[in-house]
Amino acid sequence: MKKENTIIVALAVLAAIVAATWLILVAPGYTGNHINMTPGVTELSEEHYDLHMIVLWVCVVIGIGVFTVMFTSIFLHRKSRGHDAAKFSHSTKAEIIWTIIPVLILVGMAVPATKALVKMEDFTGAEMTVKITGFQWRWKYEYLDQDISFISSLDPDSNAARQLNSGIAPESIDNYLLDVDHPLVLPVGRKIKFLITADDVIHSWWVPALGWKRDAIPGFINEAWTNIDKPGTYRGQCAELCGKDHGFMPIVVIALAQDEFDAWVDEQVAKNNVK
Ligand SMILES: [Cu+2]
Numbered sequence: 001m002k003k004e005n006t007i008i009v010a011l012a013v014l015a016a017i018v019a020a021t022w023l024i025l026v027a028p029g030y031t032g033n034h035i036n037m038t039p040g041v042t043e044l045s046e047e048h049y050d051l052h053m054i055v056l057w058v059c060v061v062i063g064i065g066v067f068t069v070m071f072t073s074i075f076l077h078r079k080s081r082g083h084d085a086a087k088f089s090h091s092t093k094a095e096i097i098w099t100i101i102p103v104l105i106l107v108g109m110a111v112p113a114t115k116a117l118v119k120m121e122d123f124t125g126a127e128m129t130v131k132i133t134g135f136q137w138r139w140k141y142e143y144l145d146q147d148i149s150f151i152s153s154l155d156p157d158s159n160a161a162r163q164l165n166s167g168i169a170p171e172s173i174d175n176y177l178l179d180v181d182h183p184l185v186l187p188v189g190r191k192i193k194f195l196i197t198a199d200d201v202i203h204s205w206w207v208p209a210l211g212w213k214r215d216a217i218p219g220f221i222n223e224a225w226t227n228i229d230k231p232g233t234y235r236g237q238c239a240e241l242c243g244k245d246h247g248f249m250p251i252v253v254i255a256l257a258q259d260e261f262d263a264w265v266d267e268q269v270a271k272n273n274v275k
Contacts, residue, residue: 010072017067021060038208041230041255045211047116055109062105120212123225126193130184134196134203134216134238137245141184144195148268154248155179162248178235183252187261188228196222201243207236207253215240228255 039049131142142149161168198216206213236251
């Protein structure tokens with residue numbers, strides 16, 4: 001096989017792999033059919049997203065390199081072209097190289113990943129604490145500093161539509177199965193600590209825009225924190241199969257500017273006092 005032909009085949013294979021990678025990873029950005037994670041709306045979620053993208057591109061580069069060599073070799077050295085299988089069985093030099101390079105890549109990825117994990121467990125400077133308790137099949141939120149607590153259940157419209165033979169089209173309900181009667185209201189720009197537990201079986205509190213999920217386990221208290229950048233409504237669901245109505249205990253977080261949050265707190269406290 002002439003050297004020029006080898007180069008032409010290798011380039012063709014490389015082009016095909018790059019094109020396939022582009023179609024999968026980049027083209028969805030133009031068509032709007034996103035398959036990637038979202039960056040979320042918190043300091044932690046953005047960091048996780050960046051980490052995910054770094055690791056993804058490392059994998060893409062390795063994948064392109066490995067598959068180019070592999071497909072080129074398979075095509076150029078196939079039996080029908082008269083090639084015999086190589087007879088060598090061992091190469092100390094090759095083994096040292098293909099051990100050291102992956103170790104260096106893994107260590108390079110582990111450093112930022114460990115930093116992010118340590119940051120997730122750093123609760124210093126938390127300005128308020130919310131205790132979250134999972135029940136079959138609703139959530140209880142207790143604002144430990146503001147003395148507010150309430151139960152958050154599936155919103156009545158979704159609940160009516162989900163009943164057997166309800167005759168209500170799910171498409172007619174806004175945010176079907178993703179809305180609640182009492183959302184968790186939080187301020188933006190403040191470090192909020194969560195204490196997460198459950199009262200019956202294991203649930204899991206998960207709002208993708210916040211960048212993490214935490215199991216809610218009876219008898220245990222798991223911790224997490226967030227600092228939301230942007231005001232908005234963020235939806236999630238119980239992420240641990242917890243019984244027959246597992247699919248009917250959504251989570252809604254409403255992030256408000258500090259003054260709006262303060263007004264909401266005053267309103268809740270006044271309501272509680274009336275009772
Ligand atoms: Cu659950």
